[in-house]
Amino acid sequence: MSTLSTKHLLGIKNITREDIEQIFQTADNFKEVINRPIKKVPSLRDVTIANIFFENSTRTKLSFELAEKRLSADVVNFSASSSSVKKGETLVDTVNNILAMKVDMVVMRHPNPGACVHLARHVDCSIVNAGDGAHEHPTQALLDAYSLREKLGDLTGRKVLIVGDILHSRVALSNIFCLQKLGAEVRVCGPATMIPRYIEDLGVKVMLNLKEALAWADVANMLRIQLERQDIQYFPTLREYSMQYGLNRALLEEVGRKDLIIMHPGPINRGVEITSDLVDSDYSIILDQVENGVAVRMAVLYLLAGRAKSSS
Amino acid sequence: MKDKTLLDHTALNYTLHRLAYEVYEQHTDFSNLAFISLQPRGIALGKRIVAQLKTLVKGQDIQHGTLDVTFYRDDFRRRDDVLVPSSTDLDFSIEGKEIILIDDVLFTGRTVRSGLDALLDFGRPKHVELLVLIDRRFSRELPVQPDYTGKVVDVVRDERVKVEWTEDDSNNRVILFSDDQ
Numbered sequence: 001m002s003t004l005s006t007k008h009l010l011g012i013k014n015i016t017r018e019d020i021e022q023i024f025q026t027a028d029n030f031k032e033v034i035n036r037p038i039k040k041v042p043s044l045r046d047v048t049i050a051n052i053f054f055e056n057s058t059r060t061k062l063s064f065e066l067a068e069k070r071l072s073a074d075v076v077n078f079s080a081s082s083s084s085v086k087k088g089e090t091l092v093d094t095v096n097n098i099l100a101m102k103v104d105m106v107v108m109r110h111p112n113p114g115a116c117v118h119l120a121r122h123v124d125c126s127i128v129n130a131g132d133g134a135h136e137h138p139t140q141a142l143l144d145a146y147s148l149r150e151k152l153g154d155l156t157g158r159k160v161l162i163v164g165d166i167l168h169s170r171v172a173l174s175n176i177f178c179l180q181k182l183g184a185e186v187r188v189c190g191p192a193t194m195i196p197r198y199i200e201d202l203g204v205k206v207m208l209n210l211k212e213a214l215a216w217a218d219v220a221n222m223l224r225i226q227l228e229r230q231d232i233q234y235f236p237t238l239r240e241y242s243m244q245y246g247l248n249r250a251l252l253e254e255v256g257r258k259d260l261i262i263m264h265p266g267p268i269n270r271g272v273e274i275t276s277d278l279v280d281s282d283y284s285i286i287l288d289q290v291e292n293g294v295a296v297r298m299a300v301l302y303l304l305a306g307r308a309k310s311s312s
Numbered sequence: 313m314k315d316k317t318l319l320d321h322t323a324l325n326y327t328l329h330r331l332a333y334e335v336y337e338q339h340t341d342f343s344n345l346a347f348i349s350l351q352p353r354g355i356a357l358g359k360r361i362v363a364q365l366k367t368l369v370k371g372q373d374i375q376h377g378t379l380d381v382t383f384y385r386d387d388f389r390r391r392d393d394v395l396v397p398s399s400t401d402l403d404f405s406i407e408g409k410e411i412i413l414i415d416d417v418l419f420t421g422r423t424v425r426s427g428l429d430a431l432l433d434f435g436r437p438k439h440v441e442l443l444v445l446i447d448r449r450f451s452r453e454l455p456v457q458p459d460y461t462g463k464v465v466d467v468v469r470d471e472r473v474k475v476e477w478t479e480d481d482s483n484n485r486v487i488l489f490s491d492d493q
Contacts, residue, residue, distance in 0.1 A: 306394035
């Protein structure tokens with residue numbers, strides 16, 4: 001075990017199971033670090049990282065920024081709303097200008113699927129995808145799988161259900177790749193209009209009935225309805241969606257699942273995909289996911305930065 | 313060049329005994345003293361020193377932790393492979409304590425420098441000492457000297473010193489070998 005097989009983290013699809021295991025092992029060490037009285041190590045003190053966010057984000061941006069700061073990296077933040085992108089500059093030009101100021105790594109979120117792949121072909125630095133449109137969100141999938149592994153141990157044969165707006169979700173796609181690489185079985189559940197075509201080609205079974213799906217699953221990952229990405233109406237009303245696909249205590253008791261693990265990538269719309277009391281219940285590992293997010297992102301940045309100089 | 317044995321099993325055992333007695337000579341009260349072994353190679357030595365001391369100070373509890381210095385090293389991004397971390401296990405506070413850092417071979421002094429940085433992130437110890445099994449003098453790149461030394465050796469730079477521990481302590485030894493073998 002030495003280096004990751006890739007220079008960038010563009011998606012889970014491009015990395016191997018060994019990469020994922022190495023990230024998890026390193027994240028174990030960083031989890032210990034962020035629970036120390038002094039939560040900081042000097043590893044990346046000669047590395048500058050630009051966080052380039054072309055789309056809104058609270059959790060991911062904060063989580064990356066904390067991860068970077070706890071590794072002692074220098075951080076510059078950039079958000080598209082206040083930048084020259086508005087004046088017509090292209091993505092590659094924007095990033096090359098940032099790199100000309102001696103930045104070593106880029107963490108980018110972009111509304112267009114494949115933006116990070118495009119960038120990786122045209123600029124010379126390590127790129128971490130922090131979400132590209134409805135394509136991938138690799139660090140979220142890694143922290144989800146890491147949190148599950150912490151709770152359940154080996155994921156081989158575990159049954160994970162992803163519920164909700166699968167069509168617009170980058171979390172769903174990255175989670176499917178990641179969990180399958182770790183040996184888990186993944187199924188999706190949601191209104192037929194929000195299940196992408198051909199998803200079964202990925203080896204993912206579609207279930208349209210939430211009650212049946214919950215009876216099958218060990219874990220339910222509840223996704224938010226991404227209204228900002230929906231150009232047409234996919235279901236009649238939020239209330240109807242909530243009645244059909246929302247998770248609540250009565251439904252759980254009806255299915256008789258006391259050991260179900262509930263996850264959510266955030267932001268949560270309480271009362272839509274999941275009721276408020278379940279979010280705060282013992283079923284939920286939602287805040288563990290957030291804590292682990294920092295450790296997993298530290299591991300990704302550490303492993304990519306360690307590689308960056310030696311390969312250039 | 314063939315492997316050369318610097319310390320065979322018997323000699324190594326005597327050295328461990330002596331090191332334990334030297335520590336005991338300086339520290340009779342173990343309540344404010346803690347041993348911290350540097351990962352990964354100081355662990356085996358630390359365990360054995362602490363075990364020896366336990367037979368000397370019956371009844372007194374000896375605090376022993378491990379410290380990983382990977383994230384504090386100064387050669388990150390300056391080598392071909394990524395440095396793989398080990399675990400840190402300090403389940404006591406080091407604030408105001410007397411600490412003895414333990415490592416097997418003292419060479420350039422850089423690991424000990426990282427160890428001091430890592431240690432200070434956990435608090436402010438009263439006093440820090442260094443115990444090593446082998447001191448490769450004349451190879452130092454930083455001003456670091458041990459307080460307790462098992463054996464001083466003078467070897468050229470491209471020769472390597474390795475401490476080998478067997479699980480059951482039946483054939484521990486210290487050997488000298490060259491990379492070009």
